[in-house]
Amino acid sequence: MIWHRYRSLGVRLLALVLLSLALIVSRAEPAWSLLLTSEAILNRAEQALTHPEGVVWTLNVDVDEGERSLSRTLLVTAKGANVLAEMLRPREMQGQLILRSGDRFWAINPGVALPDSLKPSNSYLGPVSYACLMPIDLLANYEVEEVGEDSAYGEACFLFIMRGRKGSGEYDTLRVWISKSRLVAVKINFYTPSGRFLKSAYLKYEHEALVDGEMRPFLSDMDIRSGIFSDASAVLEWSPPQFLNIPADTFELRTLLGQEAYEELQREEAKRQHAEPSTPDRNETDGE
Template sequence: MQRYKKTVLLLASLILASATFAVSAPATETPNATQIVAASDRARGGGLNGVQWTIDITGQDSGGPIDRRTYVVRASGDDSLAEATYPPREAGSRLLQNGRSMWFGKATLTKPVSISTRQKMVGPASNGDIASTNYAKDYDATMLRIEQVNGEDAYVLNLLAKNKFVTYDRIVYYVSVSRLVPLKAEFYTVSGKIFKTAVFEMNNRLDIDGKAQPFVSKMSIQDTIEKSNYSLLQYSEVRTQQFGADTFNLGSLNRP
């Protein structure tokens, strides 16, 4: 009888210990769709307080190679400023994005000109493609599934535009499960037709508060309707940077 009581007490202790461990053990939770998109935005300059990079854009259409363009991009929060450095005839012209509004300016203009983020720049690349990305604020995100992209597990997310001022109406976005960086994207019209795709490489790094932040090194954009039409965006000289208070001020856009 005594042995039986000891056995019962031992089993009770083991059950109690197991239950205590289950309660105290940290749970690993899958981030929700908005959190995943916000994390992936940082790999493209979105949500970072002060970062600068150089972007070199080349491409081709049905007529052959397209003129190269180069910009120095400065971004902080929801704002970004892209200043052209090449070709020489475009040097000094600027694209300013304040939230969802985009403006074109240069010293020879009397006032900034409002432009669309959807306007094509080089090949299928649009004005909005060279600015910092804030998909988490501009789109409603929902999780579709998890699938592999080039052997890597990826969250597949459906992004629907919150308004008509953003670059794309709908995006199916593939984000690495382990790295939370974008792997590829499919861009759709309002009618539901895919009209271009993008593939990303993440070989740049930033140091953000002592932590390594992956950053885009290459974005390849392919027109799915006109197969000969594509753009290649290459990112270099990526670094954190503090900017003056008037850097993203519309009133300063046309300054010399």
């Protein structure tokens, strides 16, 4: 009788231990995510923002500045870090292009004027910069200064503090929250060289993409809140993506402009570089 009593107690204790272990395991992050290097984590996060073969979306941009609301619709074609965005709406701006080719950004109005070189951190529409329209190239344009742990929107995350590389023309400092379980960037804060907070972006992944033989989350939405103008916000919504094998010359100025206009642009660029004095490095300036 006593033996049966102890046996019953032992079974209950074992069950309690197993239940506790199950709860701990269910709440823990995947072990494989903790074994990845910083570069591997960032690379995985970037794969949820663009595709190496090519992707085409429709992008709706809606900005609320308190006293006024603005909107744009663009057809976005991306291959890796290269992006071509064609304006669809409003009607009077149809056909205008924004190009990211390599580390250069351009505004193109075909047949009207030569392209204008852009600084990607400059405002496109309210708190939305040109760089926000494009996949964020974390590995190429930023160096990792520190990696820690934090939470964002109730999700356990790796927190990367990243410094912009000289000449990238993007933001000076980023704080990037990457989900430990999904390995996607869920929140990004942007800062000036003086450390002033510019804005925060919250990213959602309601689409899917086939990458390396498995279905993974893919970018669908970005909510932006300005840190400078408290009443300015924006919502970016990407349509379900189409994955295509896009030719590399889609993102070449020579292809978009034609040979004659491209050579004229090259001559104008050479004149400008010869005439302009050296400008301060972006890390020595402030503001967007």
